Amino acid sequence: MTAPHSRSRRAIAVPLGMAMATALAFLPNVSAVAADTAAPRATAADATPLSYVVNVRPGHGPSSHVKKAIAKAGGTIVTSYDQIGVIVVHSSNADFAATVRKVPGVQSAGATRTAPLPAQSTTDVGTPKVLSAEDVAGVEAVAGxxxxxxxxxxxxxxxxxxxxxxxxxxxxxxxxxxxxxxxxxxxxxxxxxxxxxxxxxxxxxxxxxxxxxxxxxxxxxxxxxxxxxxxxxxxxxxxxxxxxxxxxxxxxxxxxxxxxxxxxxxxxxxxxxxxxxxxxxxxxxxxxxxxxxxxxxxxxxxxxxxxxxxxxxxxxxxxxxxxxxxxxxxxxxxxxxxxxxxxxxxxxxxxxxxxxxxxxxxxxxxxxxxxxxxxxxxxxxxxxxxxxxxxxxxxxxxxxxxxxxxxxxxxxxxxxxxxxxxxxxxxxxxxxxxxxxxxxxxxxxxxxxxxxxxxxxxxxxxxxxxxxxxxxxxxxxxxxxxxxxxxxxxxxxxxxxxxxxxxxxxx
CATH class of the missing domain: 3.40.50.200 (Peptidase S8/S53 domain)
Known part of the structure; x- marks a missing residue:
C-alpha cells in the first residue's frame, strides 16, 4: 500500500485529544493535522515569469560576459551564490534557459518551476482538530x-x-x-x-x-x-x-x-x-x-x-x-x-x-x-x-x-x-x-x-x-x-x- 503523496514528507496525520486532568489540563491546543488536500493548479503559459538557476564555475562569481548574456536573454539576477557558482534569475522569456545554456561559461541552466511566479495558491493541510479527553485518558505523569x-x-x-x-x-x-x-x-x-x-x-x-x-x-x-x-x-x-x-x-x-x-x-x-x-x-x-x-x-x-x-x-x-x-x-x-x-x-x-x-x-x-x-x-x-x-x-x-x-x-x-x-x-x-x-x-x-x-x-x-x-x-x-x-x-x-x-x- 502507499501513503498519500505530499510535498513535505508527511504521510498520515491524526488528531491528539485534550486529555488527562493531571498532566494535560494546561495544554492550550493539543491537536494534529489532517492529510494533504492539494487543490489543482493552472498550467503555466509561455512568456510567463519563471525562476531559473544558472550554474557557472564556482568561486569566481558570474563573469561580466555571463551577466550581459543573462540580461540580453531577458533575465534579471535575483542573487548569486558565488561560493558554489549558482545564480538565481527571473525571466519571462520562454526561451531563456535554452538561450543561456549556449553562453560560454554556463555549465547548466534550467527553470526551477513550471508555474508562473508566484506559484498558485493551494491548501497544504487540513484544519487541526481538537478531540476529547478520552483519547489519552489513563496516561499518568512519570517522574523525570x-x-x-x-x-x-x-x-x-x-x-x-x-x-x-x-x-x-x-x-x-x-x-x-x-x-x-x-x-x-x-x-x-x-x-x-x-x-x-x-x-x-x-x-x-x-x-x-x-x-x-x-x-x-x-x-x-x-x-x-x-x-x-x-x-x-x-x-x-x-x-x-x-x-x-x-x-x-x-x-x-x-x-x-x-x-x-x-x-x-x-x-x-x-x-x-x-x-x-x-x-x-x-x-x-x-x-x-x-x-x-x-x-x-x-x-x-x-x-x-x-x-x-x-x-x-x-x-x-x-x-x-x-x-x-x-x-x-x-x-x-x-x-x-x-x-x-x-x-x-x-x-x-x-x-x-x-x-x-x-x-x-x-x-x-x-x-x-x-x-x-x-x-x-x-x-x-x-x-x-x-x-x-x-x-x-x-x-x-x-x-x-x-x-x-x-x-x-x-x-x-x-x-x-x-x-x-x-x-x-x-x-x-x-x-x-x-x-x-x-x-x-x-x-x-x-x-x-x-x-x-x-x-x-x-x-x-x-x-x-x-x-x-x-x-x-x-x-x-x-x-x-x-x-x-x-x-x-x-x-x-x-x-x-x-x-x-x-x-x-x-x-
Whole structure:
C-alpha cells in the first residue's frame, strides 16, 4: 500500500485529544493535522515569469560576459551564490534557459518551476482538530519525564530515553530544520532556538527579518513539528525531543502554497553552511519534480545546483539528513512510475529510471537517506525503500491499525509540537528523518571535533542491525506489500539498521 503523496514528507496525520486532568489540563491546543488536500493548479503559459538557476564555475562569481548574456536573454539576477557558482534569475522569456545554456561559461541552466511566479495558491493541510479527553485518558505523569513523553513510543524505540540519562546533547550543536518554517515561540522550542542560524530563504535570497522563519497561520505546521522532534526541550512542558539539549534553527524554504523550489533549497544549504550548523534536516523533496532526470536539461540544472549546495554544507561540517519519501517506492528498482510531476501545474504519469532520475536532496551524494519504521519496529507501510539507497531507519509512525504501540501510548503516529503552542500527531518519513538528525546531533555532542564524514560513519556503525521483514504483508491481506533485499547488516528496508541514541552518547 502507499501513503498519500505530499510535498513535505508527511504521510498520515491524526488528531491528539485534550486529555488527562493531571498532566494535560494546561495544554492550550493539543491537536494534529489532517492529510494533504492539494487543490489543482493552472498550467503555466509561455512568456510567463519563471525562476531559473544558472550554474557557472564556482568561486569566481558570474563573469561580466555571463551577466550581459543573462540580461540580453531577458533575465534579471535575483542573487548569486558565488561560493558554489549558482545564480538565481527571473525571466519571462520562454526561451531563456535554452538561450543561456549556449553562453560560454554556463555549465547548466534550467527553470526551477513550471508555474508562473508566484506559484498558485493551494491548501497544504487540513484544519487541526481538537478531540476529547478520552483519547489519552489513563496516561499518568512519570517522574523525570515531560507530561506528554509517556505517549512518545518513538523515544524508547531508539533508546533516546536511556540516552537522556547520560546526556541531553550540547548547546554548542545546532540542527537546522530546512522546512516550512519553525514557530520559535512554542514553549517546547523557544528554550533551544538558535535565532542567528535562522532565516527565510523562500525567494532564493536570505531574508533575515526577525521572525521571517516562522510559518503563518495559513501555512503548514510541518517544520515546527519536525523541530520539536529533534530538540523539544526537556522543561516540564509537552514533549521531549531526541536531543533536547542541542539548539535548533528554522530555515524556511517553503512557499505559502507549500512548494519547495530549488532556489530556496540552495539558499537554505548555503545559509546553514555559513552559520555554523552541524546537522541539517530535509523532510521534503524539491518541487516540482519528484524525480529529476539528468537527460532533461532543466532538471539536470536543478540536480547540479542542489548537489553543489548540499556538498558545500557538508564541506563546512554539516551532516545532511533527508527523508526517503512516502510512496512505498523501491528506489533501487529498474523503473518507477511517477504520477505526480510536475506538481505545480499539470502532472502526468512518466516512467523513470531511479538510477538516472533523482529525488533531491534525498538521493544526492553524501546525504543520509532515512526510511521510516512504526511502533512494532518494522518498515512503515508508506516508507520508500531500496537496497543501496536507504542508509538508516528510525521511527516515522504508521497507522495504528498496522502497528499498535504498547500502552500508555495510544497512537502509532509521532507526537510533536504545532504552531501556536499546541501538540499533535503526524507520520511519514518526514518524522523519521528528524529522529536521525537528533541522533547525529548527539554524536556531534559526544565527539565535538568530529567531521561530518566521521559523524555519518558513527551513525551507521552504531545503528542496531535490523534484518529484512520477510514476508512483508503489512495489512495482512495475504499479498506482499514490498520486498526487502540485502543482509541483516545492510538491506533495503533499514539500511545499516535502526538509529541508536544511547550508543550516540556512550560510544
Amino acid at each position: 519525564q515531560d507530561p506528554l513523553e509517556p505517549l512518545q513510543w518513538d523515544l524508547p524505540a531508539i533508546k533516546a530515553d536511556k540516552a537522556h540519562e547520560k546526556s541531553l546533547g550540547s548547546r554548542k550543536v545546532t540542527v537546522a530544520v530546512i522546512d516550512t518554517g519553525v514557530d520559535d515561540t512554542h514553549p517546547d522550542i523557544a528554550p533551544n532556538f538558535d535565532r542567528d542560524a535562522s532565516v527565510n530563504c523562500v525567494t532564493g535570497k536570505p531574508d533575515t527579518t526577525d521572525g521571517a522563519w516562522r510559518p503563518s497561520a495559513a501555512e503548514s505546521p510541518h517544520g515546527t513539528h519536525v523541530a520539536g522532534e529533534i530538540a523539544g526541550a526537556k522543561n516540564g512542558v509537552g514533549i521531549t525531543g531526541v536531543a533536547p539539549g542541542v539548539k535548533v534553527s528554522g530555515i524556511k524554504v517553503s512557499t505559502t502554497a507549500g512548494f519547495f523550489y530549488t532556489e530556496a533549497v540552495v539558499c537554505g544549504f548555503v545559509w546553514a553552511a555559513e552559520h555554523g550548523v552541524d546537522v541539517t534536516n530535509n523532510s521534503y523533496y524539491t518541487d516540482p519534480w519528484y524525480f529529476n532526470c539528468k537527460d532533461d536539461p532543466d532538471q539536470r540544472a536543478l540536480v547540479d545546483a542542489i548537489t553543489r549546495a548540499s556538498r558545500y554544507a557538508e564541506k563546512k561540517g554539516a551532516v545532511n539528513v533527508a527523508a526517503a519519501g512516502n510512496e512505498n517506492y523501491d528506489l533501487a528498482a529498474d523503473e518507477i512510475t511517477d504520477p505526480s510531476s510536475p506538481n505545480d501545474t499539470t502532472p502526468g504519469d512518466r516512467v523513470i529510471d531511479p538510477s538516472e532520475c533523482y529525488d533531491i536532496p534525498t538521493q544526492l551524494p553524501g546525504v543520509v537517506t532515512v526510511a521510516a519504521t512504526g511502533a512494532k519496529g518494522i518498515k512503515s507501510s508508506f516508507s520508500n525503500h531500496g537496497l543501496g539507497v536507504i542508509d538508516i531507519a528510525a521511527p516515522g509512525g504508521d497507522s495504528t491499525r498496522y502497528q499498535t504501540p504498547a500502552p500508555p501510548a495510544t497512537s502509532g503516529l509521532i507526537l510533536g509540537p504545532l504552531p501556536g503552542g499546541g501538540w499533535g500527531y503526524m507520520a511519514g518519513t518526514s518524522m523519521a528523518s528528524p529522529h536521525v538528525a537528533g541522533v547525529a546531533a548527539l554524536i556531534k555532542s559526544t565527539h565535538p571535533h568530529a567531521s561530518a564524514a566521521l559523524v555519518k560513519a558513527l551513525l551507521y556503525a552504531e545503528a542496531d542491525a535490523t534484518p529484512c521483514t520477510d514476508p512483508y504483508d503489512i495489512d495482512g491481506d495475504g499479498k506482499i506489500d514490498a520486498v526487502c533485499e540485502g543482509t541483516k547488516n545492510r538491506n533495503g528496508f533499514y539500511g545499516w539498521g535502526t538509529a541508536d541514541a544511547l550508543d550516540a552518547v556512550t560510544k
